[in-house]
Amino acid sequence: MSRRLRIAMIAPPWFELPPRGYGGIEYMCSYLVDSLVDRGHHVTLVSSGENGTKAHHVRTYDTPQWRRLGEPMPEVRHAASVRRILDSLDVDVVHDHSLVGPLLAAGRAVPTVVTLHEPVTGDYGEYFRLLGDTVRLVAISEAQRASAPELNWCATVHNGVDxxxxxxxxxxxxxxxxxxxxxxxxxxxxxxxxxxxxxxxxxxxxxxxxxxxxxxxxxxxxxxxxxxxxxxxxxxxxxxxxxxxxxxxxxxxxxxxxxxxxxxxxxxxxxxxxxxxxxxxxxxxxxxxxxxxxxxxxxxxxxxxxxxxxxxxxxxxxxxxxxFSSDLMAERYERVYEAALESGHR
The missing domain is CATH 3.40.50.2000 (Glycogen Phosphorylase B;)
Incomplete structure (x- = not known):
């Protein structure tokens, strides 16, 4: 891909990147961010706590909110902070890994890609069904995607590591x-x-x-x-x-x-x-x-x-x-971003 993109990467508020212990989503985001930067893209990571990645970093919380896992407010406040942060950034695409953040995608002038990290069943699946085409969804396995084929999937991209x-x-x-x-x-x-x-x-x-x-x-x-x-x-x-x-x-x-x-x-x-x-x-x-x-x-x-x-x-x-290399994962996400931009908003 010859085009160099400006990407806003939105992580959940629970752990810093990379996490010091448990944190599968955060590990995946860390690998993806670093590989995208290595491939020439400008990535702004929005997360809580310290930044251990190669991306430019903007934090929503000074400390990760893992002690409050299960409470709704950290996610809600995080999403509100993300909205203000994105207003000050000039980006081509938003890549969101949080839960509440995708609710705000419909009001953006740039496309929002969302990677789903949970089984797409019950309320979680219904949530993204209700969001419809306001977000472009990426599955992390064919098994996950097959369980809810009616969602607005745009790709399946396996997670990767370095x-x-x-x-x-x-x-x-x-x-x-x-x-x-x-x-x-x-x-x-x-x-x-x-x-x-x-x-x-x-x-x-x-x-x-x-x-x-x-x-x-x-x-x-x-x-x-x-x-x-x-x-x-x-x-x-x-x-x-x-x-x-x-x-x-x-x-x-x-x-x-x-x-x-x-x-x-x-x-x-x-x-x-x-x-x-x-x-x-x-x-x-x-x-x-x-x-x-x-x-x-x-x-x-x-x-x-x-x-x-x-x-x-x-x-x-x-x-x-x-x-399952992080570079291959980044290459596949480049295609996702490019397709989102070619199709216009949503």
Missing amino acids: PAGFRFQRRKADWVLFLGQCMPHKGMHTAIDAARAAGVAIRIAAKCGEPAEIEYFESEIRPRLDKDVEWLGEVGGERKKALLADASCLLFPIAWDEPFGMVMIEAMASGTPVVALDRGSVREVVTDGLTGIVRDAAADLPNAIRLAAQLDADHCRKAATDA
């Missing part, structure tokens, strides 16, 4: 890893049970601070902890990268139709195969028998863990580099 930013390692440890959020739909208890049945130790790195997360931990996880089940809490940065590189496999036994799953491609970039249950986008990301083992039932996971130990780390790394 493989060079991860520690590639062929020699693996003798334990498996769960990395994510301490919630039932992420399948942490299933991961523990599968590792125990396979006779391997498991390390668990997970966000656990909200009331629902703590309740799940106390009822389902704490009773399962022992010498072979190590609780690490929330991790980020180099510690996270070291865990991903060392693990013999990443366990991803989700119990919901997750639209994507950044941790899968982060593991692959580290040369680590993924053992997953076949829900949501899993088969779009993991190639069974090559970059991981995908099964239909939790009862099949212990054997899948054993099989994953035989997979080639180089195949995992190559898949992350060839199919």
Whole structure:
């Protein structure tokens, strides 16, 4: 693409970019922003807290609002701030990752692209159905898009990472890893049970601070902890990268139709195969028998863990580099922006 664009990238208000620990949307935005800047575009990132990206930055909150997750006001105030900020900017396109922000798209003279990061069911799907053609929607997997084909989709763009930013390692440890959020739909208890049945130790790195997360931990996880089940809490940065590189496999036994799953491609970039249950986008990301083992039932996971130990780390790394790089993600979003501009507002 020869045209250099002025892009306003709107992140949610909960975590800074890149996040210090948990934050899949924020990691994705960070990779996208940096790759777009590297490709010659001028990106203004609107977010809360400090900025660790290459973009010009305007903040809506001095500190990230993660302690208020679940409250409506941080999102509402964030959107109101974004409106004022955009009035002072000269941009070609707005790319919004927030929840409330797309409500304001109809009043803009430039097109708004919205990446949907949640399952498009229930109120969330109905919300974007009601917004109609005021926003151009991007799915992060074909599985997500297929669940609500009537929405105003303009593209499907898989999330990406910068493989060079991860520690590639062929020699693996003798334990498996769960990395994510301490919630039932992420399948942490299933991961523990599968590792125990396979006779391997498991390390668990997970966000656990909200009331629902703590309740799940106390009822389902704490009773399962022992010498072979190590609780690490929330991790980020180099510690996270070291865990991903060392693990013999990443366990991803989700119990919901997750639209994507950044941790899968982060593991692959580290040369680590993924053992997953076949829900949501899993088969779009993991190639069974090559970059991981995908099964239909939790009862099949212990054997899948054993099989994953035989997979080639180089195949995992190559898949992350060839199919899920942040540069490829940025290239695909360039096409989305260009199509939005060619079609005019909306």
